[in-house]
Amino acid sequence: MAQKYDGLSHCKLVLAFAVLMDLLGVALLLLGVFATLEVNGRDFGDLFVYTGALLVLFSLAGWVLWYSGNIEGLTSAKELGGTVGGAVDRIARSLSRRIRINRTHSSPT
Template sequence: MGVCDGLSHCKLALVLAVLLDLLGGAALLVGVFAPLEIRGQDFGDLLVYTGALLVLASLAGWVLWYSGNIDGLTSRKELGNIGSAVDLLARTLSRKFRAYRSQR
């Protein structure tokens, strides 16, 4: 499992997204470049549209994988003094803006 450690969470969504991309890309290429006539009817357009839909559906898998790998925000304890300094700066600027607006 050491090979997959860099992929982090949601490996199933990643596999789904990659599989849909591969199938969609293959269907697109076959639909564009292969002559697919059966009894006088061309089925290339069907594969092109199907491939495009599969690639579009893979976007859902990529979004699931990406959103599953977002780590939570750091807590105030982890920030230490930096968090309190940023809070103090934000409060100070906010008060100055509010005082300036109330004077107008």
């Protein structure tokens, strides 16, 4: 049976963040480049250019998070069926249990 593709259903908040940072960053960048932004003889164009560039950089992080959250078709550990993955999972679980047990017994009450 074919899988149903949900489009943009995963990570909608991160997508909105990335798009908002892109729009705001480009708007501030263009405003800083093309508008005359002087107050009391001081030019604030550079501030807008740098702030816009910084927001576009933040949006890049949002796009990476959104893209990695929407990767489809990764095989699960059960589908791989290898014993190496199962052994690593068992070791990680046992170490996690030991750490958790040691912390609960050694914590002051």
